[in-house]
Amino acid sequence: xxxxxxxxxxxxxPRVSIRPEPFGALLYHFGTRQxxxxxxxxxxxxxxxxxxxxTLDEALxxxxxxxxxxxxxxxxxxxxxxSTMLQQHAASEVAx
Amino acid sequence: MTLVAPASTTALPTSAARTSSTLIGHFxxxxxxxxxxxxELTYACNLSCSHCLSSSGRRDPRELTTDECxxxxxxxxxxxxxxxxxxxxxxxxxxxxxxxVDYATAHQVGVKFSTNGVKITPxxxxxxxxxxxxxxxxxxxxxxxxxxxxxxxxxxxxxxxxAMQNLADAGFSGFKISVVCTRENIPQLDEFKxxxxxxxxxxxxxxxxxxxxxxxxxxxLHPLPHQQxxxxxxxxxxxxxxxxxxxxxxxxxxxxxxxxxNLCGAGRVVCLIDPIGDxxxxxxxxxxxxxxxxxxxxxxxxxxxxxxxxxxxxREPTGGGACGSxxxxxxxxxxxxAAKFFTGLPIDGPDPECVRGFGEQLLAERxxxxxxxxxxxxxxxxxxxxxxxxxxPVPLTLSVRRPGAAPVHACAESPLAGxxxxxxxxxxxxxAH
Numbered sequence: 282x283x284x285x286x287x288x289x290x291x292x293x294x295p296r297v298s299i300r301p302e303p304f305g306a307l308l309y310h311f312g313t314r315q316x317x318x319x320x321x322x323x324x325x326x327x328x329x330x331x332x333x334x335x336t337l338d339e340a341l342x343x344x345x346x347x348x349x350x351x352x353x354x355x356x357x358x359x360x361x362x363x364s365t366m367l368q369q370h371a372a373s374e375v376a377x
Numbered sequence: 378m379t380l381v382a383p384a385s386t387t388a389l390p391t392s393a394a395r396t397s398s399t400l401i402g403h404f405x406x407x408x409x410x411x412x413x414x415x416x417e418l419t420y421a422c423n424l425s426c427s428h429c430l431s432s433s434g435r436r437d438p439r440e441l442t443t444d445e446c447x448x449x450x451x452x453x454x455x456x457x458x459x460x461x462x463x464x465x466x467x468x469x470x471x472x473x474x475x476x477x478v479d480y481a482t483a484h485q486v487g488v489k490f491s492t493n494g495v496k497i498t499p500x501x502x503x504x505x506x507x508x509x510x511x512x513x514x515x516x517x518x519x520x521x522x523x524x525x526x527x528x529x530x531x532x533x534x535x536x537x538x539x540a541m542q543n544l545a546d547a548g549f550s551g552f553k554i555s556v557v558c559t560r561e562n563i564p565q566l567d568e569f570k571x572x573x574x575x576x577x578x579x580x581x582x583x584x585x586x587x588x589x590x591x592x593x594x595x596x597x598l599h600p601l602p603h604q605q606x607x608x609x610x611x612x613x614x615x616x617x618x619x620x621x622x623x624x625x626x627x628x629x630x631x632x633x634x635x636x637x638x639n640l641c642g643a644g645r646v647v648c649l650i651d652p653i654g655d656x657x658x659x660x661x662x663x664x665x666x667x668x669x670x671x672x673x674x675x676x677x678x679x680x681x682x683x684x685x686x687x688x689x690x691x692r693e694p695t696g697g698g699a700c701g702s703x704x705x706x707x708x709x710x711x712x713x714x715a716a717k718f719f720t721g722l723p724i725d726g727p728d729p730e731c732v733r734g735f736g737e738q739l740l741a742e743r744x745x746x747x748x749x750x751x752x753x754x755x756x757x758x759x760x761x762x763x764x765x766x767x768x769x770p771v772p773l774t775l776s777v778r779r780p781g782a783a784p785v786h787a788c789a790e791s792p793l794a795g796x797x798x799x800x801x802x803x804x805x806x807x808x809a810h
Contacts, residue, residue, distance in 0.1 A: 300459070309460070
């Protein structure tokens with residue numbers, strides 16, 4: 282969870298394209314030319330909930346991630362932030 | 378390519394838990410659209426590499442028109458194919474090449490193209506550096522001119538180095554240097570890495586396949602068993618920093634799985650569109666046996682991908698055939714279909730370069746007329762072609778296999794290993810010689 286601060290909102294990078302698949306999704310970042318697999322349908326829901334208005338906790342709640350698994354999903358999201366598939370903004374920036 | 382999963386899946390609820398093996402199951406059953414598509418735009422080439430997997434040289438008069446190419450790009454956009462790997466031949470010699478690149482990127486289809494560098498002038502390099510949607514892959518098969526030019530022809534090393542210098546000068550960082558690993562260049566892996574670092578580029582190593590003209594030189598050039606081990610160790614040591622196009626999964630039986638999907642993606646997540654619009658299961662399988670259809674038929678590419686009888690068959694589960702009982706089957710999954718086919722080995726048996734030596738054994742036992750003849754050949758009629766400019770005499774050191782004679786050799790080494798699945802890397806078997 283080191284890469285994501287709690288009060289920031291998350292948004293899918295504008296250069297990222299998402300292709301839903303039966304196992305989850307493929308993500309492609311045109312800026313970094315990186316391909317990622319989301320191998321989990323719930324993780325896809327979390328990513329789709331990252332619309333620029335929600336924090337990580339809010340996105341996890343919207344996707345219905347059970348409490349027992351929240352830490353794992355936080356780590357997965359942190360991976361996506363590190364690879365810039367997701368971007369974070371401080372809450373104040375969004376409010377402004 | 379990275380794999381993002383909520384860490385350990387053991388305690389996840391069924392709806393969320395997808396282990397890496399079920400992910401592979403999805404890939405084996407095929408996706409609605411390829412992850413990785415190779416599109417060879419032309420068989421024309423200024424070079425005449427001895428291992429060319431598409432036997433390129435001369436343009437095919439039936440080559441797709443500019444409008445037909447744009448039609449394919451429209452389809453790829455609809456199918457959400459994020460990017461295509463464009464190759465050839467030498468794709469940049471098509472007069473509409475840049476027009477097609479611009480058309481693709483304007484339609485959210487990224488382009489990674491493979492080139493020997495012939496058209497990468499300083500001006501072109503500037504233009505490429507300015508685009509997010511275009512990636513470039515320069516082919517280089519020796520870290521020195523001596524090793525490279527023996528395979529790719531005289532002057533080809535200088536051509537590639539000049540192109541890389543132009544890209545670096547234009548500020549294009551992270552372009553790819555693509556190396557087909559051979560018996561002669563495996564001792565140069567560190568030197569290749571140094572070249573990539575010098576140009577701020579990324580090294581990509583791929584496997585020599587006995588496809589196209591590669592069949593003629595495979596026996597002389599494919600890595601020796603101890604070199605396979607050397608290559609494997611080098612890949613493990615360099616991890617995700619070096620791309621492989623997932624082409625060495627047959628080496629995963631040495632120990633831990635290499636980054637990548639580690640399966641044969643042919644017709645499942647990978648395919649090839651050739652210069653005349655024929656669709657093959659993978660870039661290394663240009664043969665009637667693996668021809669799924671043509672984009673020129675009604676329904677276009679999408680119909681071929683989703684409905685072709687061949688692709689349906691390739692997506693059916695296989696038990697591993699003769700390899701099914703091998704304790705390493707889960708890691709190497711029987712290896713490369715094309716490598717087996719073009720050496721005359723059964724598709725449901727071991728890879729000719731099986732690290733346990735079973736492939737070697739079968740090669741030695743096989744009948745010589747078991748080796749399939751190539752279906753198409755666009756090689757220059759003078760081989761090698763007369764060099765442009767005065768590059769002096771052409772050194773010919775590689776022996777050419779006699780027609781009908783099989784690549785045979787007798788060496789056996791039985792390595793060993795454990796197994797730990799992981800996933801990541803660039804694209805499944807999307808490599809090109």
